[in-house]
Amino acid sequence: MADEKQTEVSAAVDPERLVRLYREMVLVREFEEASQRSFRQGKIGGYLHVYTGQEAVAAGFLSQKKEEDKVITAYRDHAHALMLGADPKEAMAELFGKRTGMVKGKGGSMHLFDVDRGLMGGYGIVGGHVPLGVGIAYALRYRGSDGICQLYLGDGAVQTGAFHEAANLAGLWGRDGMCPVVFIVENNQYAMGTSVERSTANPDFAGKFEAYGIESEKVDGMSLEAVLEAGGRVFEEVRESGKAYAIEAITYRIAPHGAADFFEKYRTKEEVREWRQKDPIGLLEQRLLDLDAVDEEKLQEIKDEAKRTIEEAVRFADESEEPPPEELYTDVYAGEDEYLGKE
Amino acid sequence: MAEKTYREALKEAMTEEMERDESVLLLGEDIGVYGGTHLITDGLLDMFGKKRVIDTPISEAGFTGAAIGMAMMGLRPVVEMMTWNFSFIAADQIIQNAAKVRYFSGGQVQVPLVIRGPNGGGVQLSAQHTHSLESFYGHFPGLKVVAPVTPADVKGMMISSIRDPNPVIFLEAGALYGTRGEVPEGEHTVPFGKARVAREGSDVTLVAYGRQVLLCERAAERLAEDGIEAEVIDLRSIRPLDEETVIESVRKTHRAVSVQEQWRYYGVSSEIAAIIQEKAFDYLDAPVERVSGAEVPAPYARNLELMCFPSEEQVVEVARRVLYQEV
Ligand SMILES: Cc1ncc(C[n+]2csc(CCOP(=O)(O)OP(=O)(O)O)c2C)c(N)n1
Ligand SMILES: [Mg+2]
Numbered sequence: 001m002a003d004e005k006q007t008e009v010s011a012a013v014d015p016e017r018l019v020r021l022y023r024e025m026v027l028v029r030e031f032e033e034a035s036q037r038s039f040r041q042g043k044i045g046g047y048l049h050v051y052t053g054q055e056a057v058a059a060g061f062l063s064q065k066k067e068e069d070k071v072i073t074a075y076r077d078h079a080h081a082l083m084l085g086a087d088p089k090e091a092m093a094e095l096f097g098k099r100t101g102m103v104k105g106k107g108g109s110m111h112l113f114d115v116d117r118g119l120m121g122g123y124g125i126v127g128g129h130v131p132l133g134v135g136i137a138y139a140l141r142y143r144g145s146d147g148i149c150q151l152y153l154g155d156g157a158v159q160t161g162a163f164h165e166a167a168n169l170a171g172l173w174g175r176d177g178m179c180p181v182v183f184i185v186e187n188n189q190y191a192m193g194t195s196v197e198r199s200t201a202n203p204d205f206a207g208k209f210e211a212y213g214i215e216s217e218k219v220d221g222m223s224l225e226a227v228l229e230a231g232g233r234v235f236e237e238v239r240e241s242g243k244a245y246a247i248e249a250i251t252y253r254i255a256p257h258g259a260a261d262f263f264e265k266y267r268t269k270e271e272v273r274e275w276r277q278k279d280p281i282g283l284l285e286q287r288l289l290d291l292d293a294v295d296e297e298k299l300q301e302i303k304d305e306a307k308r309t310i311e312e313a314v315r316f317a318d319e320s321e322e323p324p325p326e327e328l329y330t331d332v333y334a335g336e337d338e339y340l341g342k343e
Numbered sequence: 344m345a346e347k348t349y350r351e352a353l354k355e356a357m358t359e360e361m362e363r364d365e366s367v368l369l370l371g372e373d374i375g376v377y378g379g380t381h382l383i384t385d386g387l388l389d390m391f392g393k394k395r396v397i398d399t400p401i402s403e404a405g406f407t408g409a410a411i412g413m414a415m416m417g418l419r420p421v422v423e424m425m426t427w428n429f430s431f432i433a434a435d436q437i438i439q440n441a442a443k444v445r446y447f448s449g450g451q452v453q454v455p456l457v458i459r460g461p462n463g464g465g466v467q468l469s470a471q472h473t474h475s476l477e478s479f480y481g482h483f484p485g486l487k488v489v490a491p492v493t494p495a496d497v498k499g500m501m502i503s504s505i506r507d508p509n510p511v512i513f514l515e516a517g518a519l520y521g522t523r524g525e526v527p528e529g530e531h532t533v534p535f536g537k538a539r540v541a542r543e544g545s546d547v548t549l550v551a552y553g554r555q556v557l558l559c560e561r562a563a564e565r566l567a568e569d570g571i572e573a574e575v576i577d578l579r580s581i582r583p584l585d586e587e588t589v590i591e592s593v594r595k596t597h598r599a600v601s602v603q604e605q606w607r608y609y610g611v612s613s614e615i616a617a618i619i620q621e622k623a624f625d626y627l628d629a630p631v632e633r634v635s636g637a638e639v640p641a642p643y644a645r646n647l648e649l650m651c652f653p654s655e656e657q658v659v660e661v662a663r664r665v666l667y668q669e670v
Contacts, residue, residue, distance in 0.1 A: 115451040128440060132440060139413040139418050
């Protein structure tokens, strides 16, 4: 049964597209490795949450974003920004707290925004951005756009009140065709050190949406092709219906929760090793070789290129200037040249 | 100008703005079919339809957050908090998203949002339903906070709030919805950060906002009977705060009493006192005093509740004290 589906899926996929997305996934992996290194060197402050292991999810879904669509996510947001087309230099510069950063050095790793490309931000309070995404979807319809909102959230966020309130609203508004939102639950098995098993008595994340009248499905988040298939189908349905929909992408955070976590008491090395067998990049490499879409040499070439791009991004970030002191008091209020709170 | 109630002034402002601007829409619990808990939005569902007058379930975090998302997309939602007592559930959305997202997005988005509803007590609602949240919300950069008291200001500040590109916390004096006053017809805006001199005087400055302004005006009448001319300043806007008008008044009167319904510690009156001593220290002839609510959760019994809120007598007494008169 599963095999049948797999062949069906593959038939629809064009190898060139897979290679293109492979390139993006490798770039994100490189970016994350470099950001962790820079964190250890003290060049990046605050919290740093990397996406390693989950690349197929963002690649599969975001590559199908249409111009009018919007995207919102939590703090594990580097991949989302890069895959929507942000310049790795500006993304890295943001992590370094530089004026050339995506949000001028004012948000850091957790708050990448690229409104021109539809990225409505990364947010740091778990679950807190979920209502925003629902409102964004409503606004799209209110304005007569046929855009949809891809709303990313973690398994941990599903346990928050904000999520449940927002999901209920999405179900309700969707009944009138006013909520074209796709909840993408990135179930990476953990919320920091709390496993899914220890955080909910009902670990069927897709199933939880039923309580709110929202249809859902699960997808293998380690398989780019499966994600592409689900995204392609679901996004067009939601665009058409204006009804909320949920996809639980089953994936795994191979990296530690944050770059400062060295010991992982909450999971075993064996478990991580096992999931590494399903590393989405490794799986995709094998698939591309099987399809004869690439050879080993080509794969290496792609990796080398990503490495160069990221090295350049790190250099750019390192050499960029800090935000000028005047920036401290800008962007507090809109439409005001002189902020009253300025000392 | 026509005489209107506080309630009518509010509704008029929202109606006019909705007629003028398609991007204005309302959200809240029971604002549509039910007509609004305090009848502020009565009839608007019929006028504008359910796409623009959205009855929400009891999900303060959910619908406040959704409204923030809408505002980031360029809509101008006006959210009704049935009463501000329920806003703690939405506080994460208000503080962590609405107030800050412009800053942490490096100016890429703005949040033209109004959250409005009745604030303060006085009608025996007891502990969980009695709060004055002006200093709570006034604490956060990124928010604007207003607390108008006259129907004219209510209309003018609501229109200004809806047109403002920032999140505005609109604190209504719930106990005054039925009070009347002259309200200018049509286009009438009142800018933020401008206090109103509600009564001129030369002997002592009484600073207040919201319902306490009326109390101070009554106290000023009483003081006048004894030949004391009190100046009453209605702050109207808590953030931004019009420091200048307060300072100017104190330079003239040399004495000030700041009156608030909320608890004494860390309140607006403490801020007023601090600003006066920083900026008009040399003009002061007496310490700035505060008249505040009692430091207890609000009780139910009428007699106890009355003891909790500033009274006319208290204001008169404290005003006399800063004038070094026998009390
Ligand atoms: C409301 C809140 N509580 C706690 C935290 C601290 N925290 C940051 S990330 C995290 C885990 C969230 O897990 P999940 O939603 O599954 O996302 P993931 O990190 O796996 O991507 C926690 C508890 C927070 N940021 N916000
Ligand atoms: Mg998780």
